[in-house]
């Protein structure tokens with residue numbers, strides 16, 4: 001089985017005619033398109049030369065953002081009137097949309113701003129390869145930039161859709177990374193990036209590593225985003241090295257990584273996509289051998305039909321939660337398009 005071709009096929013099959021990528025085709029709760037998953041999925045299609053797929057996603061997202069324009073304009077007005085204590089629900093944008101790009105009215109923990117940062121980064125990656133940027137995308141990038149410039153210091157749910165009452169370093173990585181990358185396409189307020197970067201530095205705790213969120217001391221594998229892909233903190237930075245070392249020591253088992261130690265979602269197992277970011281990080285520090293080992297582990301998690309799951313339940317943090325989640329939401333999402341995306345990205349990097 002050629003897992004690269006299979007991954008491209010799975011991603012293509014999971015893209016709706018309007019451009020949204022389903023998070024997983026066989027998992028009811030994931031029958032939507034997330035900005036976070038989608039931006040990384042589109043990036044994997046970009047590095048593999050599947051530009052039509054990327055352009056369709058950029059249009060899908062740009063339209064989804066435009067559908068939120070009123071909220072963003074109202075937020076800007078509120079922020080202009082005086083400092084905001086919090087981002088009120090009426091100003092919060094969704095983290096996921098239907099495959100047709102419509103807002104889904106349900107009680108999902110929607111206020112997650114990381115995906116909007118990741119989307120800006122994706123658009124900048126497209127632009128930096130010399131492809132044309134459509135006016136609609138540019139307008140949506142400007143709206144997104146305005147939104148993030150106001151929301152970034154406030155509490156929101158993280159990339160795992162948890163912890164809505166704090167500020168998360170992986171979220172700030174996406175926001176800073178997106179704003180840094182988009183500067184040639186949209187106007188980013190002067191000094192904003194430096195302010196966010198200084199705030200990120202305050203996330204270093206005793207022990208010299210970046211913690212998952214302000215007010216906590218544990219690490220999360222998504223902290224790797226500070227370096228890859230977002231380039232906010234160099235991989236050789238002492239705090240970043242300490243963070244990666246702690247991730248390896250506490251979260252790496254048999255070649256795959258967990259999200260964080262207290263994770264109990266499906267028991268809290270080993271995530272294929274996060275193992276991809278660790279491989280990416282290793283490549284960024286010149287450790288190709290380790291990246292290849294991690295890639296091999298990712299490939300080994302494929303089912304016989306070449307589908308990569310979200311996670312595998314070996315070495316789980318708490319086995320009692322495996323069955324509980326299976327009863328609640330069914331078997332682990334397989335294939336997960338984001339897992340396939342990271343496999344493609346790593347494949348391209350180690351070539």
Ligand code: BGC
Pocket residue numbers: 023030034036037159160161338
């Ligand atoms: C993960 C999110 C992801 C979503 C869809 C959730 O379980 O925590 O990061 O966006 O699934 O894949």
